[in-house]
Amino acid sequence: MTLRVAVIGATGRIGSEAVKAVEAAPDLELVAALGRSDKLETLTAADAQVVVELTHPDAVMGNLEYCLANGLHVVTGTTGWTDERLATLDGWLAAAPATGVLIAPNFSIGAVLAMQFAQQAAKYFETVEVVELHHDRKADAPSGTATRTAQLIAAARAAAGLPRQSDPTTHGLPGARGADVDGVPVHSVRLRGLLAHQEVLLGDTGETLTIRHDSLHHSCFMPGILLGVRKTASRPGLTLGLEHLLDL
Numbered sequence: 001m002t003l004r005v006a007v008i009g010a011t012g013r014i015g016s017e018a019v020k021a022v023e024a025a026p027d028l029e030l031v032a033a034l035g036r037s038d039k040l041e042t043l044t045a046a047d048a049q050v051v052v053e054l055t056h057p058d059a060v061m062g063n064l065e066y067c068l069a070n071g072l073h074v075v076t077g078t079t080g081w082t083d084e085r086l087a088t089l090d091g092w093l094a095a096a097p098a099t100g101v102l103i104a105p106n107f108s109i110g111a112v113l114a115m116q117f118a119q120q121a122a123k124y125f126e127t128v129e130v131v132e133l134h135h136d137r138k139a140d141a142p143s144g145t146a147t148r149t150a151q152l153i154a155a156a157r158a159a160a161g162l163p164r165q166s167d168p169t170t171h172g173l174p175g176a177r178g179a180d181v182d183g184v185p186v187h188s189v190r191l192r193g194l195l196a197h198q199e200v201l202l203g204d205t206g207e208t209l210t211i212r213h214d215s216l217h218h219s220c221f222m223p224g225i226l227l228g229v230r231k232t233a234s235r236p237g238l239t240l241g242l243e244h245l246l247d248l
């Protein structure tokens with residue numbers, strides 16, 4: 001049976017690729033492709049079952065509220081998630097218990113693996129920092145991937161009983177040490193010509209380990225999006241991270 005799929009953010013960099021990927025999938029039918037000015041009612045009028053949401057941190061909450069109020073499953077890669085936003089989403093999901101939502105900070109398999117490797121390595125190195133590098137049109141910093149990576153690293157360190165990293169800096173300019181995400185410094189570079197890249201730098205006495213991932217084209221996100229579309233309708237509630245859908 002084909003799944004009826006809609007894309008919100010269809011004119012965007014990743015959304016336009018998602019439209020093509022859904023159209024090319026034999027088991028999926030693209031029933032709506034919404035840009036910024038299209039009404040969300042189009043989704044219900046088109047009888048969509050799964051909505052792929054790839055817009056902007058300012059738009060994602062309104063889009064999810066509408067989808068959950070109308071029993072539409074959602075796969076979103078939009079960034080800007082905070083604990084407060086996740087709590088709000090939990091409330092909407094409680095009122096729509098049959099509905100599934102996948103939030104994937106990154107849909108690329110390489111990025112998901114890099115996050116897992118960083119999490120695995122975290123307890124063996126006393127110091128760790130994250131550097132993320134993106135194109136110069138990106139609205140959010142740090143990136144959703146870097147934020148999630150730092151959270152996973154911090155949780156792994158805490159579980160292993162490691163203390164928060166100390167910072168010896170006593171003199172410097174504001175921001176020079178990056179953003180503090182759960183005690184992990186995260187540095188954001190924005191540069192024309194780049195797409196999405198990340199390095200996790202881990203260091204201890206006499207050695208360093210660098211875990212680097214590069215997204216070179218938006219096509220790298222498509223297998224993850226399609227996997228999410230196929231699985232989320234049968235996973236009620238919130239799935240946070242593509243890793244839960246992969247056999248890792």
Ligand SMILES: NC(=O)C1=CN([C@@H]2O[C@H](COP(=O)(O)OP(=O)(O)OC[C@H]3O[C@@H](n4cnc5c(N)ncnc54)[C@H](OP(=O)(O)O)[C@@H]3O)[C@@H](O)[C@H]2O)C=CC1
Pocket residue numbers: 008009010011012013014015034035036037054055056057058059076077078079080104105106107108144221
């Ligand atoms: N999880 C993942 O693997 C990935 C996630 N992303 C994330 O996806 C999101 C979109 O990225 P990207 O495609 O580069 O962004 P773009 O700016 O290229 O596209 C955004 C899309 O959303 C629409 N949009 C923007 N602002 C609003 C708004 N306030 N209300 C309604 N619609 C809006 C745009 O419409 P219009 O064209 O009219 O402006 C456009 O269709 C970002 O949060 C990004 O971080 C990106 C790549 C991978």
Ligand SMILES: O=C(O)C1=N[C@H](C(=O)O)C[C@H](O)C1
Pocket residue numbers: 079105106107134138142143144145146195196197
């Ligand atoms: O804006 C982007 O381009 C990307 N956004 C996501 C993020 O913030 O982590 C995923 C990927 O890095 C591309």
